[in-house]
Amino acid sequence: MKRTSTDTIRREGRVVHRRTPLLTDAHMHYCPGCNHATVHRLVAEVLDEMGLQADAIGIGSVGCSVFIYNYIDIDWIQASHGRAPAVATAVKRLNPSRLVFTYQGDGDLAAIGTAETIHACNRGENIAIIYVNNSIYGMTGGQMAPTTPLGMRTSTTPQGRDARLHGYPLDICRLLRRLSGVGFMARRRVDTPRHIRTAKQAIREAFECSLAGRGTAVVEIMAECLTNKF
Amino acid sequence: MNQTIGKCIHPLHKALLGAVRATVRCGAVDIDAERCKGCGLCVGWCPAQTLALSAEANLRGYRHSTQVRPRDCIGCGTCATVCPDGCITCYRK
Numbered sequence: 001m002k003r004t005s006t007d008t009i010r011r012e013g014r015v016v017h018r019r020t021p022l023l024t025d026a027h028m029h030y031c032p033g034c035n036h037a038t039v040h041r042l043v044a045e046v047l048d049e050m051g052l053q054a055d056a057i058g059i060g061s062v063g064c065s066v067f068i069y070n071y072i073d074i075d076w077i078q079a080s081h082g083r084a085p086a087v088a089t090a091v092k093r094l095n096p097s098r099l100v101f102t103y104q105g106d107g108d109l110a111a112i113g114t115a116e117t118i119h120a121c122n123r124g125e126n127i128a129i130i131y132v133n134n135s136i137y138g139m140t141g142g143q144m145a146p147t148t149p150l151g152m153r154t155s156t157t158p159q160g161r162d163a164r165l166h167g168y169p170l171d172i173c174r175l176l177r178r179l180s181g182v183g184f185m186a187r188r189r190v191d192t193p194r195h196i197r198t199a200k201q202a203i204r205e206a207f208e209c210s211l212a213g214r215g216t217a218v219v220e221i222m223a224e225c226l227t228n229k230f
Numbered sequence: 231m232n233q234t235i236g237k238c239i240h241p242l243h244k245a246l247l248g249a250v251r252a253t254v255r256c257g258a259v260d261i262d263a264e265r266c267k268g269c270g271l272c273v274g275w276c277p278a279q280t281l282a283l284s285a286e287a288n289l290r291g292y293r294h295s296t297q298v299r300p301r302d303c304i305g306c307g308t309c310a311t312v313c314p315d316g317c318i319t320c321y322r323k
């Protein structure tokens with residue numbers, strides 16, 4: 001069978017995938033292959049597909065993802081470390097028709113911001129929380145976080161996390177799941193093409209849940225930090 | 231990362247792709263070489279193994295992804311799905 005030339009395919013074929021216009025032209029500062037960049041892309045694609053560019057307000061957090069406002073072309077507020085759900089609460093209450101979501105790492109959401117997270121979820125604020133859990137403090141050099149699994153080596157637990165010395169890992173989503181204010185919760189990974197697609201679907205459902213006013217929507221993405229995990 | 235890359239070279243996978251490639255489906259990709267950070271995820275996941283990292287570096291010093299066997303591309307969009315930096319546009323006839 002005669003094959004079509006690749007130029008003809010570009011001209012006449014349909015586009016299977018293209019960079020969403022919601023991602024700005026800025027070069028992302030993440031390390032090569034970082035899952036933060038993948039999740040940024042998924043969030044931007046979902047906002048684009050749902051037509052929410054003008055209606056979404058993102059609340060950035062502190063961590064490697066601190067410059068997210070440079071990369072996704074929507075309205076952003078940069079919260080201080082751990083306080084994103086509190087800022088999101090205020091923004092959502094003042095703008096009930098807008099989609100308000102936070103983007104947080106595990107050091108932000110499950111360590112310094114534990115109180116804000118639990119109380120926002122318990123009040124059932126109609127916000128979405130995109131929680132990227134790479135189980136360490138990536139930005140500051142890969143220190144152990146409350147979420148670090150037992151036995152995992154980090155820069156502050158070179159022999160592996162030991163429960164007697166460092167305590168047990170905190171699975172914060174298991175706590176949050178019990179709160180009546182939580183309307184949607186999902187845990188996804190972005191390590192394979194199939195998982196990336198299901199993670200994107202979960203982000204979409206979380207945004208739909210918070211827009212419909214069904215309570216707090218939490219999507220935990222189990223992520224890799226390719227630089228600091230060893 | 232090497233572990234993940236190994237997964238997509240299953241023999242069944244290969245046989246299936248041979249069959250697909252012999253039929254009408256044909257694809258093409260455009261890669262933004264200057265945006266690429268050479269993480270190699272697209273190279274490892276491409277089921278038709280059409281991609282490779284270039285020998286020379288881009289302006290930021292990364293060996294970027296290039297399509298070395300464009301005629302084998304089936305336009306599945308897997309490379310664009312895994313690319314963290316959104317460097318790839320994928321077309322299918």
Ligand SMILES: Cc1ncc(C[n+]2csc(CCOP(=O)(O)OP(=O)(O)O)c2C)c(N)n1
Nearest residue numbers: 062063064081105106107108136137138139
């Ligand atoms: C109030 C305050 N305390 C501590 C810090 C230092 N700090 C910056 S980023 C960070 C950890 C972030 O980790 P995580 O939320 O897991 O994000 P990641 O970098 O892993 O994506 C810490 C402790 C800070 N910036 N502000």
Ligand code: SF4
Nearest residue numbers: 031034064138225226
């Ligand atoms: S240090 Fe880790 S979390 Fe931070 S950008 Fe690099 S790979 Fe991503």
Ligand code: SF4
Nearest residue numbers: 266267269270272313
């Ligand atoms: S996945 Fe993207 S950034 Fe990584 S090598 Fe391929 S084109 Fe470059």
